[in-house]
Amino acid sequence: MLTIFRLTMREVMNKKIFLIAAILSVVFLVLFGLMLDLTVKSIQSTPPFSMAKAMVYPQLFTMGLYFACFLVNLFAIFLSVGAISSEIENGIMQAIVPKPVRRSGILLGKYLGYCFTLTVFGLLLFSAIFLLTKAICGYAPDNLIAGAGMFILQPLILLTLTMWGSAWLSTMANGITIIMLYVLATAGGMAETVGGFINNKALINTGIITSLLVPTDAAYRKMVSVMMESGSNPLSALSVTPFGTGTPPSGLMVGYMFVHIGLFLLLLVWVFRRRDL
Amino acid sequence: MVIETENLTKLYGDKVGCAEICLSVAAGQVFGFLGPNGAGKSTLVKMLVGLIYPTSGRARILGQPLGSMEARRRIGFLPENFRYQDWLTGYQLLMFHHALYGLPRGEAKNCLAEVLDLVGLTDRAGSRVKTYSRGMQQRIGLACALLPDPDLLFLDEPTSALDPIGRKEVREIILSLKNRGKTVFLNSHLLSEVEQVCDTVAVINKGRIITVRDVAGIKSGSRLEVVLAEITPAVTDALLKNGKVFAVDGSTLIVTLTADDEIPHIAEIIFNSGGQLFRLNKQTNSLEDTFLQILQEGGGPQC
Numbered sequence: 001m002l003t004i005f006r007l008t009m010r011e012v013m014n015k016k017i018f019l020i021a022a023i024l025s026v027v028f029l030v031l032f033g034l035m036l037d038l039t040v041k042s043i044q045s046t047p048p049f050s051m052a053k054a055m056v057y058p059q060l061f062t063m064g065l066y067f068a069c070f071l072v073n074l075f076a077i078f079l080s081v082g083a084i085s086s087e088i089e090n091g092i093m094q095a096i097v098p099k100p101v102r103r104s105g106i107l108l109g110k111y112l113g114y115c116f117t118l119t120v121f122g123l124l125l126f127s128a129i130f131l132l133t134k135a136i137c138g139y140a141p142d143n144l145i146a147g148a149g150m151f152i153l154q155p156l157i158l159l160t161l162t163m164w165g166s167a168w169l170s171t172m173a174n175g176i177t178i179i180m181l182y183v184l185a186t187a188g189g190m191a192e193t194v195g196g197f198i199n200n201k202a203l204i205n206t207g208i209i210t211s212l213l214v215p216t217d218a219a220y221r222k223m224v225s226v227m228m229e230s231g232s233n234p235l236s237a238l239s240v241t242p243f244g245t246g247t248p249p250s251g252l253m254v255g256y257m258f259v260h261i262g263l264f265l266l267l268l269v270w271v272f273r274r275r276d277l
Numbered sequence: 278m279v280i281e282t283e284n285l286t287k288l289y290g291d292k293v294g295c296a297e298i299c300l301s302v303a304a305g306q307v308f309g310f311l312g313p314n315g316a317g318k319s320t321l322v323k324m325l326v327g328l329i330y331p332t333s334g335r336a337r338i339l340g341q342p343l344g345s346m347e348a349r350r351r352i353g354f355l356p357e358n359f360r361y362q363d364w365l366t367g368y369q370l371l372m373f374h375h376a377l378y379g380l381p382r383g384e385a386k387n388c389l390a391e392v393l394d395l396v397g398l399t400d401r402a403g404s405r406v407k408t409y410s411r412g413m414q415q416r417i418g419l420a421c422a423l424l425p426d427p428d429l430l431f432l433d434e435p436t437s438a439l440d441p442i443g444r445k446e447v448r449e450i451i452l453s454l455k456n457r458g459k460t461v462f463l464n465s466h467l468l469s470e471v472e473q474v475c476d477t478v479a480v481i482n483k484g485r486i487i488t489v490r491d492v493a494g495i496k497s498g499s500r501l502e503v504v505l506a507e508i509t510p511a512v513t514d515a516l517l518k519n520g521k522v523f524a525v526d527g528s529t530l531i532v533t534l535t536a537d538d539e540i541p542h543i544a545e546i547i548f549n550s551g552g553q554l555f556r557l558n559k560q561t562n563s564l565e566d567t568f569l570q571i572l573q574e575g576g577g578p579q580c
Contacts, residue, residue, distance in 0.1 A: 003376040007362070014364045091359040095421065099377040100349040108356040276329035 004101070004109025005116075012079065012117045021075045021121070028071060029128050032064050036136040057139035062224050064129040069154055069220055072122045076155035077178050080114050080162045082171035089171065093277055102271045111163060111265070118155040126151045126260065141227035148225030153257055154216045158182060159172065160261045161214065164268040181214045189217025196247035204247070211249070215257045218249040225249075278337075279304045279460045280325065285334035287320050293484040294320035297334070299358050299481060300486065304428075307451055307461045309475035311468065311568060317403070317484040318464045319357055322433050323463075324441070326354045350378065353427035357417045357434045357464070363407035367398055367417050370406055374421040375462055395450060410423040411438040419447065430454060433464045448474050472564040481570050488571050498562040501540060503530040506553035515550035534559065 012018050043056060084107075087093040096106060104186075126148050134140050141147065158178065165174035192207020211218040225248030280302035295317040302308045312318045323329045325336060327344045341348035363371050371389045377452035380388065393399045396416040397577065406417060412421055415438045422430060432451070436444040451461050451474050465471050471478060472492060479489045505512065505528055516532070521543065523532040532543055540559065547554055 003373065007373055011362065055359070092362065094323075094328060094356040095354075095359050095361060095374075095418070096377065097328055098349060098352065098354045099374070100346045100379060101377055102346075122485065274330075277323070 001101075001105040001109040001112075004096075004106050005113045007075075008110045009116065010114025015079070017075070017078055018117075021071070023047075025071060025125055026086055028067065029132065032067075032129065033132045033136060036060060036064075036132060053137075053139075056134070058136045058141070060137065061092075061129070061133045061139060061141060062228075064133065065126070065151065065223065066220070067152065068125045068129050069223075072118065072125055072151075072155045073158050073182060073216060075121065076114075076118050076158045077162050077175070077182065079117070080159050080166065081175045081178065082166060083110055083114070083163050084166040084191060085169060085171045086166075088277055089190045097277055103273045105174060107163075107167075107269055107272055111159070111268075114159050114163070115156060118159060119152050122152045122155055123148060140184075143226045147223050147227040150219050150226065150254075155262060157214065157216050157219065157257060160264040160268065164264045164271065166229065167268050167271040172268070182216060185210050185214035185217045188213075189221060192247070211253065212256070215253065215260055218253050219257055222249045222254055280304060280308075280336070280338055280462065282325075282336040283334055285321070285324060285336050286332050287324055287329060288332045293317070294329075295324065295481075296484045298481075298486055299459065300489070302460060302462065302477075303456045304460050305455065306430035306476040307463060307474050309471035309478035310464045310481065311466065311471060311478055312481035314466070316481045318466075318481055319433060320484075321481070322354075322431055322462070322464050326352065326431055348359065350425060351428040353425060353430040353446075355415075355422040355430075355432045355435050357437075359418055361406050361414070361417065361421075364405060366403050366405050367393070367409070367420075368402040369426065370417060371402075371420060375424055380423045380425060388424060392423045395423060396420045397446060412440060412443050415439055416443070419450070423450075424519050428459060430459060430461045431464070432461060434466070435463070436465070436467060436470060444470065449520075468565045468568055470537055478564070480568060482572055490567070492564065495562060495564055495567045498567075499534045499537075500560055500562060500566075501532045501534050501543060502556075502558040502560060503532060503543065503547065503554070504528060504556040504558075505530065505547065506555060509550075509552065511550045512547055512552040515546045521546070 010043025162178045165177055188207045192204045195203025195207060278301045280300060282298050285298040286296050298321055309316055324331050325338060336343045338348045339351055375385050384436045393402050395417050398416055436447050454461055463475060475492050477491055480487050508525055521532050524528050
């Protein structure tokens with residue numbers, strides 16, 4: 001398992017997608033920093049300054065996190081979309097599986113390699129968003145560690161789901177399926193937020209069902225809610241933008257996210273162990 | 278026995294991959310596995326190395342049940358359609374496979390140097406696999422398979438991408454392994470190659486083994502080509518009466534020989550039955566002739 005883990009890490013570093021993701025993330029951070037700077041300069045010249053600050057800075061921070069999540073989630077999908085299927089299709093797996101390693105060991109080695117990469121990449125992005133907001137706006141949210149945890153949970157949910165799909169679908173079919181599920185989860189999350197504001201049970205239930213299917217948006221909303229917990233952003237709760245939270249997911253939903261990862265990890269191992277190569 | 282299978286069967290829905298395969302491969306031999314394209318050769322090899330699961334039947338490899346980790350440590354396998362991580366160098370690729378086998382790290386340097394030398398890639402070990410030609414990729418694949426100094430080596434079409442010199446080198450590697458008491462299971466459709474290195478061959482067609490034969494026995498057989506002005510019933514009747522086995526090909530009779538001193542006797546039979554003899558030509562049986570004949574005749578179940 002350790003051998004596969006090490007090889008996966010090297011492979012990720014060698015993939016062009018990693019370089020592209022790193023470059024585009026830097027571009028995104030530069031743009032985000034520029035936007036923060038221009039906003040701060042604009043607010044400082046507009047009274048009442050403190051009220052504008054309380055309204056705008058948390059929104060800017062959550063907006064930064066929203067797009068950072070989008071980046072890291074897409075990276076998770078594209079990184080692992082062919083993790084198994086493409087290696088079966090091109091014959092790499094045929095040279096590895098007959099070796100004295102368990103199929104589950106091969107999978108877990110790859111999975112942990114991707115987990116580690118995504119965790120490091122996600123934490124770097126999260127830290128950069130936080131540091132830029134703190135340095136330029138002087139704004140710091142609450143519960144950074146819990147927020148970072150929820151931030152990382154999203155790509156890990158998608159990674160597990162994508163690798164499971166990769167164990168039994170072709171690379172193309174898996175990519176399309178996972179992207180559609182991710183969009184569905186995001187749309188469902190927004191529907192739940194809107195449903196919460198207008199008190200519409202049907203919309204809320206739609207959001208809950210999509211969150212049970214793919215709980216990425218629930219993790220995003222939980223992240224925002226824990227970081228805005230102590231009233232540092234009293235006005236942001238009124239927001240119905242895509243960056244707002246509406247009704248925050250419960251602790252039970254957070255538990256479900258871990259169950260979701262565990263369940264699909266087990267399914268991944270089960271499918272791959274039974275599969276003819 | 279190094280390989281023992283009993284009614285090993287693989288079905289893909291209604292389609293037969295392999296059916297009721299019964300094989301016994303003794304240690305220290307080069308065992309050839311022949312068959313036309315789509316006959317089920319690769320299906321059987323894939324089952325034996327654990328890539329696909331049998332639908333029914335049993336098999337033991339090196340005395341262990343299929344999929345056993347202990348057996349896998351002693352098996353080398355060069356797949357037919359393979360690709361390696363081409364962003365690695367040849368040396369890094371071998372290190373990776375060395376680690377997969379769980380071999381001691383301290384021995385890696387010597388072990389890698391040995392297999393690289395054996396496949397003639399020492400000079401290119403530092404180059405990325407993606408810069409290798411197809412033949413070189415086949416050699417590095419062979420090097421990966423040889424890493425654990427396997428007791429049993431499965432080679433699935435090992436020379437398909439090699440030039441004549443490369444083929445000769447692979448044949449030499451196979452024979453040197455045999456001389457060291459190793460067993461090689463060679464899956465190939467290159468009959469001349471199988472003929473040169475194998476002790477025993479099994480022929481598979483439509484998923485079933487139709488015969489298992491000793492290569493030396495096949496090669497020791499010969500036939501007599503008899504060209505006549507006309508093949509008359511009197512000639513064929515006379516040959517049959519004398520217990521000769523023959524086939525007719527136009528104006529040529531192909532008579533199976535059991536010994537060279539039969540030749541004058543056959544000529545005498547033809548002459549006495551009124552046949553006009555134009556030419557007699559003795560030919561040694563090749564594996565190709567036997568293979569084609571076996572495929573035409575079909576065969577019986579082997580279990």
